[in-house]
Amino acid sequence: MMLRVALAWQKKRVGRMRMPSTAARAVHSLKDENCPILISPSLVSLDLPDIWNPNSHEFPSAHKCSNKQNAAIIDGKSMAEEIMSRIAFEVKRMKESIGKVPGLAVIMVGQRRDSQTYVRNKIKACEEAGIKSMMTELPDDCKEDEVLNALSRFNEDPSVHGILVQLPLPQHLDEAKILDVLSLEKDVDGFHPLNMGNLALRGREPLFIPCTPKGCIELLIRSGVEIMGKRAVVIGRSNIVGLPTSLLLQRHHATVSIIHAFTKNPEQITCEADIVITAAGVPNLVRGNWLKPGAIVIDVGTNPIEDPSCEHGYRLRGDVFYEEAVRVASLITPVPGGVGPMTIAMLLSNTLDSAKRAYDFT
């Protein structure tokens, strides 16, 4: 399987990076009196990037089975619109009651085209909802202090209730350090480790649930899907999507498995899932034969594929090989029009919640 090849390639690459297996290194080092007391390495030293093997984009040879579409489409766009109009109503009510509106501040570093699109969509959504928005744009090569200063200003600004730092940041900036400075009460993306810990721990409530995972759950529940007791597979373990999605599903009592680039048999595991949420960032990764008949598929992938025939020269493709998946799944989100709009709706919802908390407004 291609992923096994990719894994083997990755192991060789790791080998060339002179990183012997943790176990081998550990057992060997036990003999060295100067070695640390404990063998377990630091976690950050273990962190390796997830390098997926992208599937080819061409269509597979014709199937003998029918082309009948099985899956109902989860219309994320409509659900988001309904939520957005409710948010706009609440914002109006807040304005009329206390003369305040929620405020969302965005810090944008560099000029990545995808980031620009996301930010543009978020600002536009704020306008439509009556939420005040403001943005600080910094050049790609800006100094860390410039970002931290912008952040501090927004932290101090009482008209700002949510702050988001559009990720990814340029490599030279310390993302963790920057996100740590972001005021907890304004962490509408929910990326602060304290928030993540409160998401993970039963009995705890995070101040903010990260927008995309929150949107995925909202899509599922609004589609009438019962999460409790279901087998859920999350493909991808990014800090911003895969990880919090797996934690959130578990809080909803799904039985969760997390697949990543080091997983040897992702197709087999995914095939056991009632619910598949995929956020690997690899177009067409999830084939029809990865899916159990009747599976529910939430596709977080927004992968730009070059296509000169399209308006901007590219089209968006999910992680899922859509044409195959619709024949197998019972429910599926389209790309675009599924998760994307819901993520934005959740961002605005988090911002509204933050403002309500700030003004003790109910």
Next chain:
Amino acid sequence: MMLRVALAWQKKRVGRMRMPSTAARAVHSLKDENCPILISPSLVSLDLPDIWNPNSHEFPSAHKCSNKQNAAIIDGKSMAEEIMSRIAFEVKRMKESIGKVPGLAVIMVGQRRDSQTYVRNKIKACEEAGIKSMMTELPDDCKEDEVLNALSRFNEDPSVHGILVQLPLPQHLDEAKILDVLSLEKDVDGFHPLNMGNLALRGREPLFIPCTPKGCIELLIRSGVEIMGKRAVVIGRSNIVGLPTSLLLQRHHATVSIIHAFTKNPEQITCEADIVITAAGVPNLVRGNWLKPGAIVIDVGTNPIEDPSCEHGYRLRGDVFYEEAVRVASLITPVPGGVGPMTIAMLLSNTLDSAKRAYDFT
């Protein structure tokens, strides 16, 4: 299967608690104009206890297969002793260099017999390692402020580098509130949500890794087990063991599935695992036929089973049906003598690390 019966019983019980399914309640409420904008409920409102169906303790009818033991025993006791002697050496070195030793403070509320045993073992281990220990004991019906005051005193005490609140606390005490007050720099159990978030997030390093999960990893690595790429199943999702263990395994690039009391087919999922770590607190839960031949089994369970023939009137039994498991597994931890001693060793290791950080001692 007994677990299906238990699950059905639990669902009925939940039904009697008048808690309709999240999805049904949600879809119904969409029609109500006064309903919240978002359907997703608060996480704490979702939290349900994991009520496992305890397996019977009697031995199964005689197997036709041989009684040959397959599994090598992971001698946690010996590994812990080796670690403890290295810790003692470091403590001595610290004392001779800077005239300081690490200090561990324990807060014990009530008189649970198991808690008393655990605390006694921890204090004894401190003494053997040269770590100063101190304990505040409070009655079962103490007020929350008494616990918070004891905690604050230890927080302020510069000779204390680690504080542990022996769990579980009596029901009337707010555990989360108490653990939140514990100084982050002294959170040697690693239960603070900030610590848990830093454990979950790639690129982050927690100040302390919770002791039992840390011990499990140490046992695996010292046994020469390569975790990367392996399929790992964690049985149980407690905040103190199952959850952090699953996060830690994922940081080590295992493909993790978490099983809990709402899982419909735990045996089937466990059968796929290369590594099984079980912390459900149910004696004999994990049968031989739950395990893949050659599986590696780490048994965190320490379940007291009444036995008048034993010294204290009870004996300890793991979560694993040991006599069956040893015929199938390739490696297994005994109970006692496996995870328990390693947990204590990790506690002392965390305390030593904390002291080193406090004094900037290397």
